[in-house]
Amino acid sequence: MSEIRLPFAEPPAPGAATEVAPGLFWMRLALPFRLDHVNIYLLEDGPGWTVVDTGLGDAATEALWRALLDGRLRGRPVRRVIATHFHPDHAGMAGWLCERTGAELFMSQTDYLTSLVIQLQPDMLRSEPYVSFYRDHGLSAEVTAELLSGGHRYLRMMTGLPRTFRRLVAGETLEIGGRRWAVMTAGGHAPEQVMLHCPEDRLLLAADQIMVRISPNISVQAMDPQGDPLGIYIRSLEALKAGIAAETLVLPGHHQPFIGLHRRADELLAHHVARCDAILAACRERALTAAELIPVVFGRVIEDPHQVGFAFSEALAHINHLERAGALVQRAGRYDVG
Numbered sequence: 001m002s003e004i005r006l007p008f009a010e011p012p013a014p015g016a017a018t019e020v021a022p023g024l025f026w027m028r029l030a031l032p033f034r035l036d037h038v039n040i041y042l043l044e045d046g047p048g049w050t051v052v053d054t055g056l057g058d059a060a061t062e063a064l065w066r067a068l069l070d071g072r073l074r075g076r077p078v079r080r081v082i083a084t085h086f087h088p089d090h091a092g093m094a095g096w097l098c099e100r101t102g103a104e105l106f107m108s109q110t111d112y113l114t115s116l117v118i119q120l121q122p123d124m125l126r127s128e129p130y131v132s133f134y135r136d137h138g139l140s141a142e143v144t145a146e147l148l149s150g151g152h153r154y155l156r157m158m159t160g161l162p163r164t165f166r167r168l169v170a171g172e173t174l175e176i177g178g179r180r181w182a183v184m185t186a187g188g189h190a191p192e193q194v195m196l197h198c199p200e201d202r203l204l205l206a207a208d209q210i211m212v213r214i215s216p217n218i219s220v221q222a223m224d225p226q227g228d229p230l231g232i233y234i235r236s237l238e239a240l241k242a243g244i245a246a247e248t249l250v251l252p253g254h255h256q257p258f259i260g261l262h263r264r265a266d267e268l269l270a271h272h273v274a275r276c277d278a279i280l281a282a283c284r285e286r287a288l289t290a291a292e293l294i295p296v297v298f299g300r301v302i303e304d305p306h307q308v309g310f311a312f313s314e315a316l317a318h319i320n321h322l323e324r325a326g327a328l329v330q331r332a333g334r335y336d337v338g
């Protein structure tokens with residue numbers, strides 16, 4: 001299968017935009033994390049603009065948006081703000097931006113409501129059965145505390161969401177600047193992440209569902225402890241391969257736009273198979289807890305409690321997937337090949 005190509009290898013400089021298709025601009029906003037940037041897209045939309053993703057709800061991003069609204073976007077109103085999913089690096093500035101511009105927020109229902117639940121009850125996870133869920137999987141009190149405070153951490157990176165939104169539904173069509181975009185949604189990384197596909201121009205705004213260089217975080221949520229987000233994600237990659245032409249330009253939420261969707265989907269599928277195989281090999285030696293399986297899945301010991309939290313949730317996604325397939329059995333918090 002053909003190689004993955006990066007038609008725009010150099011990312012746009014801070015504050016600058018690259019026109020990746022007529023009327024469709026790629027920009028980068030900084031993130032204060034190890035993953036140090038998020039992509040946003042500006043789409044010419046008749047007399048105005050549609051914005052896809054908004055960056056983190058912090059002071060630096062707000063300053064950048066102020067400069068954009070007074071500069072590049074000046075004179076053409078932002079009509080629509082699309083948040084591909086509820087994560088703060090994508091939806092963080094949505095509240096501020098909609099309020100400031102009068103734009104409507106477009107989002108999937110599940111992601112809108114997920115964000116709303118956290119806003120209404122940021123402390124919810126700090127109770128049973130969630131505390132026991134983490135401790136029973138072998139996590140330390142420190143990592144558990146980190147995971148349970150996720151609601152408050154999330155809200156510190158958000159500017160809220162408008163009280164009303166426009167629901168994006170898979171199968172519907174959204175016209176933006178004369179282009180017809182098919183709305184697609186997929187789970188695995190977020191509950192109902194929105195992607196927009198324009199088959200005529202072979203464009204896919206893919207958000208974090210499929211990216212070069214990194215594999216999106218696939219996490220089990222404490223509210224759905226037996227959940228199989230990895231199975232959902234694997235099926236979505238198969239659906240992308242089946243439904244989207246290989247030569248499509250993929251415009252992701254992080255890293256470069258690329259051509260080679262099918263190849264990249266196969267790489268990601270193989271990556272998850274390898275992680276599952278590593279888990280099975282380790283559990284064949286002796287029964288292990290999910291916490292003990294973290295270094296097996298990631299190939300290294302992770303120290304930082306925040307990173308351990310992410311790693312645990314992702315390790316458990318692989319474990320639950322294997323358990324569902326009957327390849328692993330849990331006894332008193334330890335996993336065995338049966």
Ligand SMILES: [Zn+2]
Nearest residue numbers: 087089208253
């Ligand atoms: Zn992201």
